[in-house]
Amino acid sequence: MHQHIKITPLIKLFATVCSLTLAVSLAACGNGSSSASSSSSSPTTSSSATGRDSTAKLTGVTAKGALGKKPTISFKTPLKASDGASAILQEGDGATIKDGDRVCYQGIALSAETGKEVQSTWEANTPQCDVVVNSKSLGAARYKLFEGQKLNTTIAIASTDTSQTTSSSGSYVMALTFVSLSKALTRAEGDKVTDIPSNLPKVTLASNGKPSIDLNGYTPGKTLVVQTLIKGKGATVKDTNTVSANYTGWLASDAKQFDSSWDRGSASDFSLSQVISGWKKGLAGQTVGSQVLLIVPPDEGYGSTAQNSIPANSTLIFVVDILAAY
Incomplete structure (x- = not known):
């Protein structure tokens, strides 16, 4: 899914x-x-x-x-x-x-x-x-x-x-x-982060919380980018946790959306031991209630293997709302 x-x-x-x-x-x-x-x-x-x-x-x-x-x-x-x-x-x-x-x-x-x-x-x-x-x-x-x-x-x-x-x-x-x-959270709740680098993609939230992005001229690099957008006040996520999250993913090349839990109408639960390394590294250490922007280079994502609508060697952009961790 x-x-x-x-x-x-x-x-x-x-x-x-x-x-x-x-x-x-x-x-x-x-x-x-x-x-x-x-x-x-x-x-x-x-x-x-x-x-x-x-x-x-x-x-x-x-x-x-x-x-x-x-x-x-x-x-x-x-x-x-x-x-x-x-x-x-x-x-x-x-x-x-x-x-x-x-x-x-x-x-x-x-x-x-x-x-x-x-x-x-x-x-x-x-x-x-x-x-x-x-x-x-x-x-x-x-x-x-x-x-x-x-x-x-x-x-x-x-x-x-x-x-x-x-x-x-x-x-x-x-x-x-x-x-x-x-x-039970349905979207990120906490303090908005104000010192976000100006060169990152711009994130806009719909009334229900679903994010959209403007690439803002962003050129992906070769390293994982982790930027907290909203700082939640819940427990700290461990890399061994299962996380419940709402998220959307886009291709960094053209901002084409390839996946979104928001469109399915329900959050997703997943173990951080079973996701791409960009997710595990990017979400571990965050707090429940946070919203996180992840820019995942190919070597932290799927590398040279295409995944359905994700081409090989793609840099991926995600906005993740962390709703729970256990």
Whole structure:
């Protein structure tokens, strides 16, 4: 989907068991949409939303343990459940999740056939923060399940992957515990930087935040250019983080746009370990809420390899709004 992103499934929790990102699992169960992607052209989903029933009640699954800690999940095996069926296993005691919040969660995946745990984020303490609570991204049913819950709530969702022919195929129970929340940004927020070099391309923002550029006579050099346009006040981005961002990319040769998350109507989440080096170097060290101008020479981008509408040996220009990092 994103021409600059060299990416495998973004959220690793369930990638090894059913080749799904959790974001796609949640959204598809709710008949919503997801920005997660595994390639330059198609969403990461190993089965379509057809047949999923996000309104179905998941029965026979229980959770024990202290709120906010890794729960012990139990059910009689083999568990038969509609794909997308869900249940609240533990009622939380923390802050209330509201519309527009970005929610972080710890997760466990268990085989529906054996009840054995096959994946977990708890041990490495790597909560995922890819869920923004709105009906567009989650779908109406899943939105109803999430909105109004409290932190430390644990929910379960059944997931059946019928498209796989490997030993990793099958049915799973995903137990998610909401552990934190924050305001979900849709565009950069912070202080405008005033000492921007006058010879750089000029950036203009539409009312919704989408950037456009005027090359301003700019002649690309051979080194990476990183210019903060808006300085956000959030956490510092690490080069090991997954970042949620809105962005647009242009060719430096003629300012022709080749990609934009703004046009798709949703931000993109991607690991900095799986993008071109110009992105990794340019975004690491920035702060959440920032807007960054990146001018990426070929050796920090795609080099001599053409990428769809990006010719070989192209210098690329990006304006990136950093919405979250986790």
